[in-house]
Each structure stands twice: as C-alpha cells, then as structure tokens.
Amino acid sequence: MREADSGAGAVRTGPRRQRGRLRPPRLETWVMAAAVAALVVLVVLPLLFLLVGSVRGEGGLSFEHFTEALTGRLYLQALKNSLVLGAWTGLFSVLIGLPMAWAVSRTNVPCPGLFHITATLAYLSPPFLTAIAYVNLFSPNAGVINVLMRDVVGASWLTFDIFSMSGLVLVTALHTFPFVFLLASTALQSVDSSYEEAAQILGAGKLATALRVTLPLVAPAILAGTLLAFVNAIALFGSQAILGLPGRIVTLPTRIYALFDYPPQYGLASALSLVFILITVAALYLQHRFLAGRSYVTLAGKGARSQPVDLGWFRWVLLGFCAVVFLVAIVLPYGALIAVSLSKSWGLSFWQNLTLANYRFVLFEYNVTQRAILNSLMLATLAASIAVLLGTVIGWIDVRTRAPGRRLLDYAALVPLGLPGIVMAVALIQFWLTLPIALYGTLAILLLAYVGRYIPLGVRAANTSLRQVDPSLEESARVLGASWGRTLSEITLPLIRPGLFAGWLLVFVPVVQELSASILLFSSGSITLAVAVYNLYETGATEPVAALAMVNMAIIATALGLASWLASKGARARSPAAETVRTGATA
C-alpha cells in the first residue's frame, strides 16, 4: 500500500521525470491504490496462501508435501508425462510453425492469407474441443475414421489411437504452433534483405542462405516461441484429461485435479502446484532471456527492406503443407463437430439421421447448459472489462509515473502468465477457504480466477497503447486546466481505446471457454460453458457435446466478427489521425 501512496505523488510528473511531492490524496491516489489492492487480492495473496498451504503439516512447518510431490511414484510419473508432452509439443510447434512463418514473411508463397488464417483459427480453437472432435474420429473402437479404415477399407494398419501420447501431442501442437509462427514471422519480417543478399552474392544458394544466415538471426525468437508453446501445452487441463486419462497418461494438471477427489489433499495439491509453477516460470524466464538477448536481430522497424525469395515450384509445396495443417487443425475437427452435432447417433450412417435436436436440447431444454452459456457470457464480459480496467491503471502507473515500486507492480501483474489455470484455482481455494467469506462455488470466485489469470493481457494491452501516446498529449490538457480524471477520460482513454478493445477481446475469448481453473471452482449453480461441455462429455452425451461446442464457437465468432467490424469502422474514422502523434509501429 505504501507503493500506492507514494505512487500517487508522482502522478503529475510525467514520464522520465522525477516525482514531485503532493498534497492530500486526490482522485488518482484512490484509483491507483484501489488497483494495487485489487492486484494484491487477486494474485499476491492467493500465491502466498498457496505457499503457506504447501508447507503446513500436522504440527506446523513441514516439507512432507514437497517430499511426497517430488518422490511419490504417481507424482514423478505425472511430472515426467508433462515434460514429455511439453517437449514433443514444442518440437512439433516448430516443425509446423516455422516453415509457415518463413513462407509468409520471406518468400513469394501464394495465398499468404491462408497461412495467417490457419494460425489464427488454430490458436483460437480450444484444445479440449479439438480433443473431443478427434475422439469422435480416432477413438480406438468407435472413431469413425478408425471404423472406416478397419471395417470398410480393411486397412487396420491405418487406424490411429487418439488416447495416447502421440494423440495428445498432435492435438496440443495444433493449438500451440501459432506461438512459434507468430514470434518467428515477426522476427523474420524485421530481418533486412541485405543480409540474405550478401550471402547470395558470396555464392550461397537459397536453402543455404535460409539455413545459415536467416535462421540463426531469428533463432532466439524461435526458441522463445517454442518455450511459449511448451508452457501453454503443459497447462491445458481439458485435452490432457480427455485424451490422457483413458490411456492412463496422467499429467500434472490431471494429477492435481485428482487430488481434489474426496478427501481433498490440499497440502499436496499446493506443493505440486508450486512445482508446476517452477517449471512454467523457468521456461518463461528463458523465453524472456531469449527475446531480450537478440541484440543482433535487426529491429529496423519500417526501415527493414524485405525482398521476397522466389521459391519457384517449391512454393506450391509450402502452400500444400499449409493446406494440410489447415485441414488437420480446422477442417477435420470442426467438420467432425458439426457432423456430430447434427447426428441423432454418431456413426458412419451420417446422412440417414440428420437432426437439430441436439441444438434444441442444449439451448432450450436442458437448464444446465442454458445456465452454463449465460454464466460464461456474463463472466467473460465482466472479467474482460475488469481486467482491462485494472490493466489500464496499472499500465498507467508504469508508463506515466516514476512511482517507486512500479516495476514490482508490473511484475506482479505479469506473474499470472506463469500460473497454469488449475494452479490458479488451487491458490484461490487455499486463500478463500481460510477466509470467513463463502466464495467457494460461487460465480464470484470464478470471476476472481479469470481476472487474476488474464490481468497480464489487460496490462500488456494498456501498456502498449499508452507507450504509443506521447505524454505531451496529456500534459497539454493538464496545462489547459484539466484534472487527472478529465485528462484520462477525454484524452488518454479515447486515444488508447482501440488497443484496450483488442485487449478486452483477448481476455473475453479465452474466458468464455476457460476450463483449467473452472473445473476446480465451479458448482452446479456456477457451471460454465467449458465445464458443461466437459461434464456432458464425461457422461457420454457425444452429440449434445458437439452441439454445445458449436454454440461456444458461435459465441467466439460473433465476438470476433463484432470486433473486426468495430475496428474497421473505428479505423476509418480516426486511425490515420492517431498516427500523427503516435510513435512506434503497430499495436
């Protein structure tokens, strides 16, 4: 809290300026103190309680939970499975993401739009839905493609068991390769063509140039993308439960989940969660180092000249590769889900039993799914708004003041990036169960989990936007007599609105389909969309699950459609204006 008070003293002083001493608290003091307090309640205290819970034994301080978590066969197996899953997923993310990134950023590959769409859609589709879709296609006994191959084509060697590590890696990598794609293509775009041309003049062929000049230049970005893929892959509860558990592949999230079966083992769950955090944070730290250390990558910005490499016939090979990824990541799973959702009973005789009954059931007849849809919509709207609001204040403190401890605040706001959803849930349970407030099982604790988990996205969106608005725009309003609040509402917020809106969407989309934390925190009254999908799936209601999954995708599509419509409208009206004073490149 000291931070907040002294922070407010610096409010008016602008960036890079020394703080000035101030009179009694003003509006900004209260707002900023509130934001800091919120961050403490959302992130810092739950983590502290997680730590305390992990070392509290029968008679005071004890490391028995850690001993158990680090030596017990069950837990070591889960740790090993998680690491194996993460490693393979990281590798496949590179194998898929890197060629695509190189193709769109350095070559004359045809139809680059397909590459971007593939990556975007793959990133947006929740892996637990892809997993369910793939179960319908490749479950050993009933998956239609397996049935087709075994019973109709008669080629049982072409069947594939999705309930395996390979199945899990496949489904997960289809979700995580966009991390590599995104970071690598950004880095590749900033490499000046003259480096490649210099190599070519010296006699290097196109492949040699790509492998020996371009690749090393962007290697840090690729590694960073791989680590992000790793971190995200091991945190996914849904796909690991759906695909791993039937094949007895238990991972850290599913093991932690199992510890909450009656009687719940809170201490052990906390210890295991901390081990989990350690892995994630270590990976994220490395990722940060790789990105920060890429001093020789020419971040020439707009100045970088990029001459696309002419690939000749090979460009069609790359396009084909991307088409296959699109097929496997998007067409196959969503085709399957649509088909299943329209079937009376999923199987090969698809055309004979088309129906809309599943949609009627989840939307109008079954009150659990109805409640889940409404809950998720409400929670996502609230969580996104609160995360962006908090993010704006925290970002403002970081960018516009010299408050002591503002770096600390920034770090605290980024910590949740290292928290897998289920770990966040464990921490919240540890914290709120000790308080006399009955939050467990309510919508409120879900909201806390979502805001806490996605606050980094809000902070980042606000930070990026604020850095693009020159402080003199705010200062000139202050000189004219505008108060802090007035300046914020009339100058700052309108200018960063597009960035904040993007941040809002970045939170809304994952929250609508959040499963990893919700699975531990929901109750029948506060059930959410993803939990409803998972529970229905567990009870074997394959067809309604698919219908509900499509409802989920429809919500996401509507949100994104609305966003791009608003963005294009906003861009026409104001955006060129904003360019005049903003520095830096794209948002």
Added chain:
Amino acid sequence: MAAITIRGLSKSYAGADGPAAISDLTLDIADGQFVTLLGPSGCGKTTTLRLIAGFIAPDAGSIHADQRLVSSPERVVPPEERGMGMVFQNYAVWPHKTVYENIVFGLRLRKVKAQEARTRVESALSLVNLTGLENRLPSELSGGQQQRVALARSLVVEPSILLLDEPLSNLDAKLRERMRVELKELQRRTGITFVYVTHDQAEALALSDKIAVIHGGRLQQFGTPREVYNRPASRVVADFMGLVNLLPAAVVAADGHRTGVRIGPGWMLALDTDAAAAPGHAVEVAIRPENIRLRPLARAEGPHQPARIVEAAFLGNIVDYQVALDDNTVLRVQAHPLEELAVGDAVAVHVDPAHCTLFAASPPTGPAPGPDKQGADA
C-alpha cells in the same frame, strides 16, 4: 499579465546529490517579455520550462508567477491550476479531436458558454490564420497548421504566460522562418509573456527581448540579443552564439578602463574593457568572422596584419575565408562577396578593437571554435 521570478532553482533527476539538470537558476522575466531559454540539448532549458509549467518539482529554490508562489520544494501548484499555456515540440494536438474540439477544450473546462466559446475559437483561429479549418482532423493538416492549432489552443484561454518548448523545430526551414515572424507578431499583439525554449541561436536572436543562455545546467548570461551576441559574458556564450575566432593573447597593460593585449609578434590591440587578468596573464580575444575586414594588402590603410588567404568558400550572400597570419594562426573571416579575393592572395586583416571581447584563457578542453560550430544547431 504576469512576470515570472525564479530564485535559486535547482533540479536533479538522479536524486538531490546526483548531477543537476539545472542548478541555482535565478531569472527575472518581466511582464509581457519574450524571453528565450537558449542552450544545447541537455543543458537544462527544457527542465526549466517544465519546472515553470509545474510538471516537475524543484529540489531547491522557488518560482513566482505574477507574485504568487507556484513552485518550491515543499509545494507545487499543479499545472492545471496555473493558468499558463504551453506549446510542445511535437504540437501535441489531440488526434482524435477536430481542430475546433481541440481549441474549445480549454474553454469548456472553464465553463464558457457555447455561443461565446464559438466566437472566441473563431477569433483564435483567425489570429493564427486558420479560419475555415474548424472541422478538420489533425491528420488532415500540415505540420505548420498543426502547430498553429496548438498555438490557438493555448491562446484561446487567454493565459498570461505562454510556454513554448522548441515549437518550430519539427518544421522545415522555410516554414520555420515564416512561423518565427508570426510568433513574434503574435506576442507583440497579445502582450502575453512568452517563455521560449530553443537550441537554435538564430531563432533566439530573431525572436527574443531577452535571451537566457544556459549551459551545463547553469545560466551563463541573461541579456538582450545584441548584448549576448556582441558582448558574450563567457567563452561558452561566445562560442554558442555563432562563429567566433578565439585568439590566444597576453595582457601587456591594464588601467581599469582599457586593456592592452598582444596577440602575436607585432600585433597589439587596445580594448575598451576591464582587464580579465593582470598584465602578464594569458587571455583570449574573441572576434566574430563578420567583424574582420579584409583588403588586398596593396590597399591596406591604418593598423592591420598581413596575411594570406588559404581557403575561400562562396556561400552566395557571403564569402567564407580562412586566412593565415605570418605566425600561421588561421582566422575565419566572412566578407561581402563584392570584394573578390582568391586563395593565395596577400591581404591586410583589419580588426576593430571595439568588436573584440576578452576572456580569461581557459584550458583547451572547450568545444573547438570556428568552422564546425554551425553543426551544433542542426
């Protein structure tokens, strides 16, 4: 209208013990004056302006505006309560508001009625020659027009003090010159106290009633443009205010009113100034290139030094010569192009003691005098 009184103002960004951005500044800006804070980048001039605006708090000293204490280490009146105007280097015209919305902002804050506000915005617009552009967005305006919007926005609230932070430096040379004239006119018409920050000495000379030359966080000289240019108080000022020849010399006689110095063998000057040092001490004689006259040696009359032209650059309105004296001292001379002299010509160098300034000799660590000085202004 308002005067600004600055007393013992100090500010350091690295804590009170760190290197000072500005130290112990005392300055009296009279009501209705056009005062320029001039100095190279990093000299502390912008810090001073931001201290006056109230964006930062001083470590020591005080600022009074219109006899009211506005800044001291204990208490800083926030910028929004000072009623000043400020124009920024990057204009800071709000890109999401139209020209009209930008200008009317300050009036709305002051709860001026819509009808009156419209009239005042219109007259502000005509003051800066922007009538008819009310509904444009800043992105549709040129840099010069945007800067005029920023000016109108500051002027419409009728501040008694207008702060300008390098307002012309983002404009191209031609526009800069035109805006310079307009600014000067504007200040004369409105009678507002202008505090203007720039690193461009030509701009400072052209605009100011008084110039405060700041260097290394310290005030070097505060005077009219002519004083600062012709009678620089220190070598640093002489150097910063334009091209200058600095000739090492020795004091040979001093009587309190006149000082005799020897520049080279057989070159003595008697200056109407107080001695910077006692006889026998080393000094430097500063003389600007345009104050030296050259003639063909054959037509020399009166006291002169023989020399030879070693370099000549024709710049259109002047010719820039380098001439070498017998002892190989090289002087820079700017002469009217009517007098045509060629490299190799023997010339007579005429120096009028009235144009010379005397400084105590300084160790040769300062910026080199002469040719490269203009570069610092870019």
